[in-house]
Amino acid sequence: MDLYRERGFDQTTAADIAQRAGVNTRTFFRHFPDKREVLFDGEADLSAALAQYVGEARDGLTPAEVLLHAFGKAAHILEGNRSFAEPRLALIAATPTLRERDLAKGAAMALSVAEALRRRGVDDRLADLAAHIAWAAFHHAAQNWIDDPTSGLQTYLTRAFENVNALFGSVRPAN
Amino acid sequence: MDLYRERGFDQTTAADIAQRAGVNTRTFFRHFPDKREVLFDGEADLSAALAQYVGEARDGLTPAEVLLHAFGKAAHILEGNRSFAEPRLALIAATPTLRERDLAKGAAMALSVAEALRRRGVDDRLADLAAHIAWAAFHHAAQNWIDDPTSGLQTYLTRAFENVNALFGSVRPAN
Numbered sequence: 001m002d003l004y005r006e007r008g009f010d011q012t013t014a015a016d017i018a019q020r021a022g023v024n025t026r027t028f029f030r031h032f033p034d035k036r037e038v039l040f041d042g043e044a045d046l047s048a049a050l051a052q053y054v055g056e057a058r059d060g061l062t063p064a065e066v067l068l069h070a071f072g073k074a075a076h077i078l079e080g081n082r083s084f085a086e087p088r089l090a091l092i093a094a095t096p097t098l099r100e101r102d103l104a105k106g107a108a109m110a111l112s113v114a115e116a117l118r119r120r121g122v123d124d125r126l127a128d129l130a131a132h133i134a135w136a137a138f139h140h141a142a143q144n145w146i147d148d149p150t151s152g153l154q155t156y157l158t159r160a161f162e163n164v165n166a167l168f169g170s171v172r173p174a175n
Numbered sequence: 176m177d178l179y180r181e182r183g184f185d186q187t188t189a190a191d192i193a194q195r196a197g198v199n200t201r202t203f204f205r206h207f208p209d210k211r212e213v214l215f216d217g218e219a220d221l222s223a224a225l226a227q228y229v230g231e232a233r234d235g236l237t238p239a240e241v242l243l244h245a246f247g248k249a250a251h252i253l254e255g256n257r258s259f260a261e262p263r264l265a266l267i268a269a270t271p272t273l274r275e276r277d278l279a280k281g282a283a284m285a286l287s288v289a290e291a292l293r294r295r296g297v298d299d300r301l302a303d304l305a306a307h308i309a310w311a312a313f314h315h316a317a318q319n320w321i322d323d324p325t326s327g328l329q330t331y332l333t334r335a336f337e338n339v340n341a342l343f344g345s346v347r348p349a350n
Contacts, residue, residue: 016239025311064343096279101247103278104271129315134346136307144300160304168239168336169344 001087004039009095036101039088049110050074053118067134068161070113070122075141075153082149087145110135137164176262179214184270189288211276214263222284229291238297243308243336247290250316250328257324265322285310312339 003012003020014035020030032038053070062071078085092098114131116125141156178187178195189210193203207213228245236244238269253260267273289306316331 018230038333062342062345095177099282100275100279100346103282104275107274107278125315125319126338126342128318129312129338132311132315133339133343136311139299139306140304145305163301163304164308164339164343165239165345166338168308170237 001039001084001091004091006088008095009035009091009098036098039092039098040101040105043105046074046077047112049077050109051112051116054113055119057120062119063120063126063130064134064161066117066120067113067130068158070116071134071138071157072154074138075157078142079153085147086149089142093143093146106135106139133164134161137161176214176259176266179266180262183275184210184266194285212275214267215276215280218280218284221252222248222287224252225284226287228293229288232295238292238295238305239290239300239309239336241295242288242305243333245291246309246313246332247329249313250332253275254315254328261321261324264317268318268321280340281314308339309336312336 003016007016012035014028014032015025017035017038020026021028031039043069050070053073054066057066057069075109092102110131111128113134114127117127122130137160140159141153141160144160145151145153178191184193187210189203189207190200192213193200193209196203196239207216225245228248229241232241232244267277285306286303288310289302292302292306297305312335316328316335319331320326320328321336
């Protein structure tokens with residue numbers, strides 16, 4: 001992350017990262033297929049954690065409440081790791097090739113969350129839709145947090161869910 | 176599209192496509208940077224059309240109603256072009272490298288739609304959130320349409336908006 005901030009993503013090579021970390025390039029590539037993946041090392045953990053939080057949410061919550069609970073816990077983790085999470089998100093937002101990878105990771109994560117909702121008995125299609133909407137809300141909240149860190153990620157997340165409610169809560173088909 | 180269906184995406188080269196189209200490979204690459212882009216040729220048009228529909232929606236609609244109107248018109252176009260749209264979406268869903276490109280195009284389209292909402296006077300952040308949520312709903316509806324074409328895309332789209340309402344319409348922060 002230091003290197004990416006000092007030189008920019010495009011000007012940093014895998015060899016540079018390996019050198020800074022005190023390992024050789026072969027060792028780098030044993031751990032990461034490319035220099036993008038360094039920034040997504042925690043995604044599998046986050047995906048598993050989200051699925052677990054969905055499973056652990058108490059009975060009686062609506063799917064959206066389960067998702068707010070799960071993404072809220074994920075937000076809490078990111079906030080606790082802010083010194084890494086914040087520059088990471090800013091770097092992704094500023095780098096098209098990283099945004100593309102981030103979108104793919106996000107889509108995979110939404111599928112994992114949808115699967116966890118299904119295991120709670122949520123209808124197949126509703127689970128897919130709810131997971132993708134919640135993911136979009138989380139992504140939006142994370143962007144807000146990067147733009148203005150004076151509020152916490154959890155605050156932005158709750159506000160995003162409230163705004164989805166306000167925006168889509170009374171939609172009437174217009175024909 | 177015929178070639179991709181006959182041989183699969185990975186087994187089809189740009190040279191194959193050029194040959195089938197009766198042009199040489201250089202001509203192909205004058206029109207498309209790679210073989211993925213052939214499938215996204217209409218995205219710029221769709222993005223411009225969506226922004227236009229958002230701008231043209233009548234006054235007095237909520238942002239979500241504007242979006243349902245705009246994406247509904249886009250759905251209508253896709254339905255009218257079903258013989259291409261349906262295998263295209265199925266191919267994208269089945270091919271990871273195309274899904275990644277599709278996600279990037281979708282994100283760009285959501286930004287364009289958000290900008291069109293802002294021009295209607297919708298608050299900056301609400302516009303961004305609403306556009307991404309609507310895009311996720313549209314994407315979900317398109318997937319449903321591919322999975323089960325016995326209903327139309329517009330029907331699935333309206334249902335997706337209704338389900339966002341049902342799912343997120345009464346969320347209470349759970350702490």
